[in-house]
Structures are given as structure tokens and as C-alpha cells.
Amino acid sequence: MKLAFLYAGQGSQHAGMGRDLYEDFPAFRAVLEQAAAAVDFDIQEVMFTDAAGVLNETQYTQPCMTAFACGVTAVLRQAGIVPDYAAGLSLGEYSALACAGVFDVQTAVSLTAFRGKAMAAAATGRPCGMTAVLGLDAPTLQACCDAAADAGVVQICNYNCPGQLVIGGDTAAVDKAAAAALTAGAKRCLPLKVSGAFHTALMHPAGDALREKFASVSFSQMQMPVLFNCLGHEKNENDSIAALLEKQVQSGVQWESTLRRLAELGVDTAIEIGPGKVLTGFVKKTVGSAISCYPVETSAQLQQLLRIRKGA
Known part of the structure; x- marks a missing residue:
């Protein structure tokens, strides 16, 4: 069996996401505490209650989704569940890179907070x-x-x-x-x-901002292959992760090609990490039964997955 982790993108977030995981899994809780130190707002309040109604604003959505994804990844890793490949839709690519060891939790969360602000700024003042x-x-x-x-x-x-x-x-x-x-x-x-035209030429200013930001970021070596949005497959040896992320924000997301490539690589099982089950639907429509996909959003789903894997 070959396993892939698939990380959800922006759009499936909702108030209350992660609250049950925070209560039931110490590893998830530890990640959220690390994430809280990387942002300038109360990440738990926004994720769990969103009293101010800001969760759907991209500068809040992105770090919250990343913290959620990194938390679930930590629980799975603690249980000995490590993927052969990782991929993430748009924003989810940063969580995939964190899973692969390129970023630690605080770096991934702070980068997506920066990315969210840069994307919001790029869309300001232009319908x-x-x-x-x-x-x-x-x-x-x-x-x-x-x-x-x-x-x-x-x-x-x-x-x-x-x-x-x-x-x-x-x-x-x-x-x-x-x-x-x-x-x-x-x-x-x-x-x-949505609040902007993401993954289009209108995000060029966000790409410029990310390029400048990445100059001060440490990129560790990948511990497993990641399939990149702007390629639809793994990067070449000479490809720069920073350059691919800069390109990603202003070019089309090749998710269908990514899923077909995972099937070509022999992946037969995937875990969708994030609120909702959008990616699970994309898997079924793209490769049918070639890849069995399990969405993980709630504590109950995660506990069931851990039981299944333990009995495998």
C-alpha cells in the first residue's frame, strides 16, 4: 500500500473547526499552541468561535487552516502514520511541505498568515x-x-x-x-x-511579496516527495521550492494532474486533512476507485481512522 496525505485548501473553513480535536488529542493541542505564537490574533478563538466573524477573511483563514492541518498531521505521525507522498490544494501546499519537513509549524503558519495578507492586499481596490x-x-x-x-x-x-x-x-x-x-x-x-482572483495574474503583487519574504526563510530538505500545484507532479532536482510557491499564487492549480500522477505512482490510499471532504470528491471524479480516500475533520473520524490503521 502507498499512502498520500491530501491537504484541503481555502473555502471549507468554519467556526468550531478543530475544537473537538483540541480537547481529545494532546498532539493537536500542542501544535495549536505553537501556531498561536506565530500570529498576531487569537487563533483558537477564531477557529473555535469566530465571534468577530473574521474566519472567512483570507488573512485569517490561511493560518487557521494550516494550524488545523499541522495538528492533524502531528496526531497521525504520533500514531506511526506517515505518507509516501503529500500534496495540498492551493493553501494546502504549505501544509504538505510542513508534513515533508520543509517547514516547522510556526514557519508554515506565519508564512500562510503573510500569504493571506499579501493576497488580500493584491485584490484591494480592483473588482x-x-x-x-x-x-x-x-x-x-x-x-x-x-x-x-x-x-x-x-x-x-x-x-x-x-x-x-x-x-x-x-x-x-x-x-x-x-x-x-x-x-x-x-x-x-x-x-x-472569495475576496480575490486567486491563482491569476492579478496576484502578481502577492508573488512579489512572497519572493521577498522567502529570502529570509529557511527551507529544509524534503523528507518525502511533494507534488506541486503549478506542476501537477513532483519537482525536478533543480527546481526551487520558493520559486514554485511564488509561481503557485499567480498561476493555475493543476489538481487533476496531481491526482492522476499519484495514481501513476501507485498510491492506493489517501487521507484528506482539513474541514469538509471536497478533495475526496475530486479523487473519486478523477481516478475513481484507484485511490480510496478518507476525509479527516473531526475527532470521531480521526479516532476511527486510527482504529482502522491499527487493525490493518
């Missing part, structure tokens, strides 16, 4: 957004984006799974491309509740 397009292939959707380019920037920014793509950019251009997609046969076009 922009993202729309999920269902039931259309990439070449046809690309033609729709090309036809809408006179209205502004619009790009395919997420290749999630067959039949589910996401476009992003200037609002007028995204709306024009979505209308063209419906005419071309798309089943639905769903505007996403």
Missing part, C-alpha cells in the same frame, strides 16, 4: 473574483476566456477534476467568460465567495 464552471472541458473554457479578454484579465485558475474548472480575474471579464461558457455547453457557472 475581481472567481467562478466555478461545471461540465465544460479545459480547451473550450480557455477559448471562452480568450474571447472575454477584451473585458480584462480572466484565466482558468483551478483544474480541480474532470468537469470542474474555476476561472478568475477582473469581474467583468469573468462574467463575460462565464456567459460564453454557458453558451458553449457548461452545465452551471457558480460565482465563488
